[in-house]
Amino acid sequence: MIVYFDFMRIKDDIKQEALFEATIKLVNETGFAASSVSKIAKQAGISPATIYIYHKNKEELLISTYIQIKKNIGSVIHENFDDSLPIRDILKNVWFKMFNYIAKHPDYFQYTEQFSNSPYQSLVDKREIEKYFDPVINVLLRGIEQKIIKNVNFDILTAFIFYPIVALSNARVCQDLDMNDENIETAFTLAWDAIKL
């Protein structure tokens, strides 16, 4: 293996990371409309011209930030993914990983939730997102095939096996609920009962 440092590349990565964080921070604090490219650039400590190297316009920057978060989630939930486990165990592992990720990055989730309720969501091709979730989607499909999971529309399955996590992780909505391991496990019982045949 040849290891070499590409300083331009590292510099680029740092800028990209700063831009990613700045976009999320500014949108969460002031909303999509008030988050101009120049304000995001200022927050990121880079020039607006640099943003335009990577992104055609503000819209494209907001969308790619959303896709990047989804890609991160997809990568985290599939860490040490063991396809040979029983389907219930695989889904339970994914369930816990999602909760842990949201607990670590509540700001990312605030961004994706705002995004999902904005007109920008219509500009995202669902397939583009789904590819990051292929392994877990394939597990659900296998479960349907093996008559372990209900054979219903995929959006309906998703509304019960992934979506409640978003609600339960929103401390503003669940003011009285501490999502400790015990509660995460209890909630998984409900999710599993919802989708299992």
Add this chain to the structure above:
Amino acid sequence: MIVYFDFMRIKDDIKQEALFEATIKLVNETGFAASSVSKIAKQAGISPATIYIYHKNKEELLISTYIQIKKNIGSVIHENFDDSLPIRDILKNVWFKMFNYIAKHPDYFQYTEQFSNSPYQSLVDKREIEKYFDPVINVLLRGIEQKIIKNVNFDILTAFIFYPIVALSNARVCQDLDMNDENIETAFTLAWDAIKL
């Protein structure tokens, strides 16, 4: 019964209604930060001074708009509420009424979802909202008591019996799913399986 017209009151109601609709429209289009009291007043066709008669400030206006939507939902789902039906049937009726209401007022839901993911949510006392949902909450409590419904934290129950509706009604998220009566009924089966003992 004495019927009389209070013209000042009617005029007030019309203004209140215009203000309610204008707040939702402007926030949905431009976000919370960009929705100033003066812009909302212009959109509603009333003077900013009139807004300040009813609301101390912008924050108070945004919060009361949120509470008003929740109050409307509470009132709609409890129409013809028949406490004597089996618990599953009561919840199924509420489930259908929620879907119908969201289909009629997607803009209200866009507002409440944005609100739930904004810092404003922390300023709302949950009890203030819950009182509009007392009859259905009591049905859930009765179900727990009668060992029909799982005895778990209420926020967890809610995440499965109400929250999936929001996800499934978001046409931007569920791009391939037509929420016709058949799909609404299928989804209810999953919700019921999640919460039932």
